[in-house]
Amino acid sequence: MASRTSRHGSAPGALDGSPRRRLPMRLLLPLLVLLALMAMLMLRGYVHSEILADHRVRPEASAAKVPDKILDGGPVIDTRSGRTTSLRVPAHHLVLTFDDGPDPTWTPKVLDVLKKHHAHAVFFVTGTMTSRYPDLVKRMVAEGHEVGLHTFNHPDLSYQSTKRVDWELSQNQLAITGAAGIRTSLFRPPYSSFADAMDDKSWPVTEYIGTRGYITVVNDTDSEDWKKPGVDEIIRRATPHGGKGAIVLMHDSGGDRHQTVRALDTFLPTLQRQGYEFDNLTEALDAPSAHTPVTGLDLWQGKAWIFLVQASDNVTGVLVVALAVIGSLVIGRFVLMLVLSAAHARRVRRRGFSWGPPVTEPVSVLVPAYNEAKCIENTVRSLMASEHPIEILVVDDGSTDGTARVVEAMGLPNVRVVRQLNAGKPAALNRGLANARHDLIVMMDGDTVFEPATVGELVQPFADPRVGAVAGNAKVGNRDSLIGAWQHIEYVMGFNLDRRMYDLLRCMPTIPGAVGAFRRSALERVGGMSDDTLAEDTDITMAMHRDGWRVVYAENARAWTEAPETVQQLWSQRYRWSYGTMQAIWKHRRALVDKGPSGRFGRVGLPLVSLFMVVAPLLAPLIDVFLLYGVIFGPTQKTILAWLGVLAIQVVCAAYAFRLDRERMTHLVSLPLQQILYRQLMYVVLLQSWITALTGGRLRWQKLRRTGVVEAPGGLIPRQPTRAGSGDRRPVG
Amino acid sequence: MTAHGYPTSAAISRGAAGSAGVGGWQPEVAAAPVTAGGGSGRDRYLDLLRSTALVRVVVYHLFGWAWLTVLFPSMGVMFALAGSLMARSLSRPALSVIRGRIRRLLPPLWAFSAVALALMFAGGWNPVKDPDNGGIWGVLKLIDYVIPVGAPPFPWHIGSKSGLLEDTWAVQAAGPLWYLRAYLWFVIASPLLLWAFRRAPWPTLLAPLGLTAIVGTGLVTIPGETGNAVTDFAVYGGCWVLGFAHHDGLLSRIPRYVAVSGSALLMAFGLWWASGHLGPDGWDLNDIPLAQASWSFGFVVILLQYSPSWRELPGRLRRWDKLVTLSNNRAVTIYLWHNMLIMATVPIIDQVYNLPFMQSDRAVGALDSTYMIWMFLLVWPLIGLTILALGWIEDIAAKRSPRLWPNGVRRGGSRRKA
Secondary structure, three states: OHHHHHHHHHHHHHHHOOOOOHHHHHHHHHHHHHHHHHHHHHHHHHHOOOOOOOOOOOOOOOOOOOOHHHHOOOOEEEOHHHOOEEEOOOOOEEEEEEEOOOOOOHHHHHHHHHHHOOOOEEEEEOHHHHHHOHHHHHHHHHOOOEEEEOOOOOOOHHHOOHHHHHHHHHHHHHHHHHHHOEEEOEEOOOOOOOHHHOOOOHHHHHHHHHHOOOEEEOOOEEOOHHHOOOHHHHHHHHOOOOOOOEEEEEEOOOOOOHHHHHHHHHHHHHHHHOOOEEOOHHHHHOOOOOEEEOOHHHHHHHHHHHHHHHHHHHHHHHHHHHHHHHHHHHHHHHHHHHHHHHHHHHHHOOOOOOOOOOOOOOEEEEEEEOOOHHHHHHHHHHHHOOOOOEEEEEEEEOOOOOHHHHHHHHOOOOEEEEEEOOOOHHHHHHHHHHHOOOOEEEEEOOOOEEOOOHHHHHHHHHHOOOEEEEEEEEEEOOOOOHHHHHHHHHHHHHHHHHHHHHHHHOOOOOOOOOEEEEEHHHHHHOOOOOOOOOOHHHHHHHHHHHOOOEEEEEEEEEEEEOOOOOHHHHHHHHHHHHHHHHHHHHHOHHHHHOOHHHHHHHHHHHHHHHHHHHHHHHHHHHHHHHHHHHHHHOOHHHHHHHHHHHHHHHHHHHHHHHHHOOOOHHHHHHHHHHHHHHHHHHHHHHHHHHHHHHOOHHHHHHHHHHHHHHHHHHOOOOOOOOOOOOOOOOOOO | OOOOOHHHHHHHHOOOOOOOOOOOOOOOOOOOOOOOOOOOOOOHHHHHHHHHHHHHHHHHHHHOOOHHHHHOOHHHHHHHHHHHHHHHHOOOOHHHHHHHHHHHHHHHHHHHHHHHHHHHHHOOOOHHHOOOOOHHHHHHHHHHHOOOOOOOOOOOOOOOOOOOOOOOHHHHHHHHHHHHHHHHHHHHHHHHHHHHHHHOHHHHHHHHHHHHHHHOOOOOOOOHHHHHHHHHHHHHHHHHHHHHHHHHOHHHHOOHHHHHHHHHHHHHHHHHHHHHOOEOOEOOHHHOHHHHHHHHHHHHHHHHHOOOOOOOOOHHHHHHHHHHHHHHHOHHHHHHHHHHHHHHHHHHHHHHHHOHHHOOHHHHHHHHHOHHHHHHHHHHHHHHHHHHHHOHHHHHHOOOOOOOOOOOOOOOOOOOOO
16 A cells, blocks of 8 residues: 555645646546537527427417518518518519528428429528538528528517517528528518508517518418318319419428429419410519628628538537437446346355465565554554454555554564565565465555455455456445445445356456455566555556456455545545556557467456446536436436436446445445435546646656655645545446 | 634633523533633534535525435424433533523514514404404414414415515515524424433434324325424424434444445435425425435535534535624524515515616516525525514524624624624
8 A cells, every 4th residue: 555655645746736727727628528419509509499498379369469561561570760661473473482591301202392393482580500510501592592581499579578689680681691602671570460460569570670670571372281181172172262362371391292202293273374474572572682682790690690500510510329329338338237147146156166275374464554553553453353264464665653663662572563665565565475374465555454254365366377466345344424425336246246247257357455465476477556646556557467367356365444534535546546557558559469368358347347347437427418318308207217317327337236245235325315416426537647648747756756756755745645546447337 | 704713713602601502503612611712612514514405595595496405405404403402511500401401592582572462463463363363363363472382373465566565575484483483493392302212223313204104294294283283393403303313323323334324225215205295496495394304304414414613614505604693693593583674675676676777678678587586695684684683682692792783703803794
């Protein structure tokens, strides 16, 4: 533990040395990424009418205040600059109008039919649909049709403030400009019908819209095609009587419009034979075009808007795929864990199971200690109760609190104290190894307590000569606090599910520093402990695999450790672990192309470990981003149900792990909160490790670590009560 | 405010040791003797909670933001603090404790009632002819202004809409009085509740939640004022008994992970219930009894579970020390008067429209759109004035010598505000 302590000291030293500058910078990037993701999601939700949509429709009101000439007048209402006039379409002219589009399926078909019969029409497009399908609007304009505003997301304007009305118009206009490079002066209010349907609620809006420079266009005949009444009925309703001119209302969006398309295909040639002309509105009225080209800044604003919406749609698409991937990864991993850990438990708990003849040879227990004066006595006493013959070697790694003296003062036989200048945990372990008399080596932390049977259980697998190292079962002692309970759940799942799975897959990534055993010959073959990485336990375990040794899990070798009690301690512990794991994976990357056992580990174990520990957690924030979005912007109920479903899977897995370990289930009550508060902390830590790794932090880290080691004995860094066994890093909660 | 005035201050502001405060509002002096210079035995964490609760109540009544009831369930917190103090006092004979509590509660209420009734009568209210609760009964109920065994009657509309005050000012002013009724009943019921709690802690703790599920959900409806009283008693009874649990140390004996996780689940239930039973103001928990009860209960468990027992406010909080002390010493006054003072800001701000430079449309528009902010800024000086004018009644009621501005600063110091 010594060096973990000193390193440990150095880790926060490096991080906290300038806490006001460095830490926020590292947090800033993940935060910005999350914010950008959220913004993209919101933009998408906004143009998909999931946000800010208003589906209220006002019931009819009295029409006392609407001028009679409007009620009796034509469908083209001009209230610009104080006017109150309305126009009709001349006889034998029909202006087809299509509302609510463009629609990716039906609008192209409508356009095709119009083109086939050389007809022009007017499309009243919404801002949301225009933003999503800008090419269609471009095509409309190019083919001689006119486009008009139909608001941004189709609310009943009589409910909206003038601010919102302005915004609906300008945002709609912005989208059209971005799509087709023009501005239009035509407007049709949502939920509108005939001029005589104007009432006291909608007329003021119409007047107001006139002051903004728009001509309001309602209609003469309503095909009611949205009711899908059949082709004949659509034609009957759309056709005006006695050769009169008319504005015809149709829809190219909002559902299945094949009846509309088929009706058009009949309607157009039939009426053209009767002498009707199908023009767009200004052609029919013989007026200048409603379109004005836009240039300069306005055009670029429009284009930028369209670009952003397209980007958000694409990004969201990618996110959804990523979410599906992460979802299947999470669930696949759980299934794999459940199946394999059940298989493992069945195997090692089978009656008469043994690794071979009982291992009774004496064992050297190495206890590296750095400033563990408070805990070391408990640790050593717990070892004295060991049922297995042992010698105890306490390696004091330059403690400043008299750790070595505490042990010596106990005056116990077969306990030796070796002192060294502070050099780190790997060095302390190597020194202990050099001084150890026996061939089986158990390593533990200075703040860990063993049960009497732990050492014996831990070394039994060495009866199998292929086994080079054994991982024990580390348990959290202080599990009554919230953060302790969360780690308890994490440890029990990590040891009983992950480790059993890794055991069977032969790619156990870590022997926990708190409780692990090694064959001396195996250690010597791989060159002992190394200080290349921050996680020497992961490093050595991978080296063992590459050397062809089996690394197994001994469930009954229990060691009790104290878990970090504050978020800060937990943070620096996990940062060390996750960054150390990355370093170790990187260090052993060549296993990927090796031959023999090393290659097997490199091609099976290493990718698995990387996937579960380093890659998958990186995608985990997506779950929360979508959760947050879903809860706020809906569908709230479905989102929460989905989340509860995932939670239920977790509970099942955790309960199974608890049962395997014969733990009381009461701690599972804190699992829901763990999913809301703890998991996020873990992936922020991982993200931070990624950033350190990607920004070349590896070199800088090494340098800082050295200074940290020098500083730590000076007492700059408060002693951390805990450096529990590592390894149970569960990537995705 | 600087921090340097603090260490000696606390001892003075709470002079008369041993007098029981009106729980929930007025913290009482701890059993431990006041040590010189080291602050009193007051738990400043609880004081801070009480001040926060008060500020939240004022802000909520001013802006009406429903989400504030979720952010900080003030009433639950106040009742829990009161319950804790009550449990402590009840080591003495119950009757004298109850008498002491009532004695401290009533005089400030009488001052408020006198002003409120005078205004209502002046506004033309005749309780005998009130359309909602007229007749002899209406007159009899006026006694609630003296001893709040029930919520007092008030006219729903008084004056005219174009008058200085809105015509609903009486509703607003008398609205907070329900708290006094609930408090009074809790005090009277406390000896029994405490007896039950010490015999069967868990059933007593959870019974109010169960009762809320019955009377607060429409399952059983008790009509009229009695119904309101029973519902309030049920909704906040859990918090009151939690105060007992905090005082008796039961809360600290439960492992923290159990308490926090359990509370979180209960609170999640509360939110879920609220989502399906939204009231006229949406997520305003005051309109959703079961949600209020469970959310407040869980919230209070977490607050009291982490109760760190500060002897003085730590770090940056220390700058609020004087305000915390003042608001704790004048909690009854602030609570009683705040709503009427909020109403009083309106006619004052309306005067601004008459100013010469306020005649343009833009100026009027600017004032219109920032009106609430001005109310918010104005209500605090008004509360300060009320404390100066009427706060001393709290001291008299507590048999203490009256103080003008008890913010904990040594008397005669230059910091006194007037």
